Amino acid sequence: MQGRIGAANVLSDLFAEGTEHVDYVLMLIAASRDMPDEERAICTREMIRGFRDACNECDAPITGGQTVLNPWPIIGGVATSIVSENEFIKSDGAKAGDVVILTKPLGTQVAVNVHQWKYKQNDSWKKCVDKELLDVEAAETMMHEAIVSMARLNRNGARLMLKHGAHAATDVTGFGILGHAQNLMDNQVDAVGMEIHTLPCIAGTTKINNEVFDFRLLLGYSAETSGGLLICVPEELADEFCRELEELDGCPAWIIGRVTDDPGRRATILDDLSIIEF
Numbered sequence: 001m002q003g004r005i006g007a008a009n010v011l012s013d014l015f016a017e018g019t020e021h022v023d024y025v026l027m028l029i030a031a032s033r034d035m036p037d038e039e040r041a042i043c044t045r046e047m048i049r050g051f052r053d054a055c056n057e058c059d060a061p062i063t064g065g066q067t068v069l070n071p072w073p074i075i076g077g078v079a080t081s082i083v084s085e086n087e088f089i090k091s092d093g094a095k096a097g098d099v100v101i102l103t104k105p106l107g108t109q110v111a112v113n114v115h116q117w118k119y120k121q122n123d124s125w126k127k128c129v130d131k132e133l134l135d136v137e138a139a140e141t142m143m144h145e146a147i148v149s150m151a152r153l154n155r156n157g158a159r160l161m162l163k164h165g166a167h168a169a170t171d172v173t174g175f176g177i178l179g180h181a182q183n184l185m186d187n188q189v190d191a192v193g194m195e196i197h198t199l200p201c202i203a204g205t206t207k208i209n210n211e212v213f214d215f216r217l218l219l220g221y222s223a224e225t226s227g228g229l230l231i232c233v234p235e236e237l238a239d240e241f242c243r244e245l246e247e248l249d250g251c252p253a254w255i256i257g258r259v260t261d262d263p264g265r266r267a268t269i270l271d272d273l274s275i276i277e278f
Contacts, residue, residue: 003050005150006075009226011058012171014079015154016229018089018161022060027051027077030070040073047075058155089161094168094188094232100196100257101238103157103245104149104228105278106177107205110215111146112225114139114208127212134204142204145278149202149251150226156248157229164241165234172227178220180230181257181267193262194232196220196269200254200276220269232259252278 007025014022029051031044055062065077081088117125118139128134134142154171161169170184181194199218209217216222233241242253254276 001050001147001151002073003047003052003075004054005050005147005226006047007051007054007077008151008153009173010077010079011054011060012154012173012226012229014081015158016169016171017091018158018166018169019081019083019087020058020155020159021081021083021087022055022058022079023081024063025055025060025077025079027062027065028075029065030068030072030074032071032073033069034071035073043073047073051075051077054151054153058153087162089166089169091168091170091184092187092189094184094192094259095190095234096192096259096261097235098167098232098259099235099238099255100194100259101231101233101241101253102172102177102200102228102256103154103231103253104152104172104251105200105202106172106222106224106227107202107217108146108150108225108227109223110205110208110217111142111202113213113215115143124212128208131211133207133211138204142202145202152249152251154229156245157231157253159248160241160244161231164237167232167234169229169231172224172230174223176216176221176223177227177230178267178269181220184230185262185265185267188265191261191263191265192259193265194257194259194267196257196267197272198254198256198274198276199269200256200278203277206275206277218273218275228253
């Protein structure tokens with residue numbers, strides 16, 4: 001799964017531009033020099049298999065890359081697509097009045113940390129149990145939902161961006177949703193900002209964030225891996241976009257905010273924030 005998630009994360013950089021076609025991918029892999037030889041061989045082989053599976057799913061040929069040794073295993077890469085001007089969405093065209101769609105729930109950082117706490121049986125896990133926030137089964141369910149989300153390609157979202165007249169988009173990864181929203185607003189042609197009124201989160205992650213450790217999930221700064229697309233779409237087309245994407249992916253997308261006139265180009269989370277747990 002690590003390999004598949006790594007590929008999904010790489011491919012999202014293209015999908016966030018509204019292009020579903022990938023011309024080639026370079027795979028970058030670090031094999032762990034600290035593992036025993038047999039374990040390293042198995043781990044490296046399985047990461048490559050997962051990476052290749054995700055690329056095959058979207059017909060993205062792997063044409064090369066680089067392999068190095070590292071203390072721990074890493075996989076990533078670079079994806080490239082050569083397109084004409086009418087085959088992708090420039091990420092600078094957001095308009096005041098657009099609504100903002102998010103295509104995956106937040107909370108992967110929280111879920112992965114809970115999984116590590118459970119494995120280590122550390123103080124943070126003991127807090128979870130003592131406060132009756134979750135048990136082993138709930139922690140495993142949370143991690144499963146995070147893995148399924150991270151492993152899902154954003155290709156269908158990209159496919160619908162052109163069809164439904166998206167004006168701008170980005171993917172949500174290491175800077176958190178507010179960090180990426182701010183980066184997006186900083187790069188718009190029009191002087192616009194973004195107001196986020198809803199945060200969809202993996203079930204159980206908000207109470208862990210609030211009662212055990214503050215990952216800044218509800219502030220918009222919890223890091224995501226292979227997160228969803230954050231898309232600015234004309235309001236009259238947004239509901240149909242979400243409906244079609246749910247039909248294709250089998251998972252919902254959410255209208256979470258609005259683009260506003262703002263000379264300061266600020267992305268903000270509103271005080272009367274709504275939380276949806278998925």
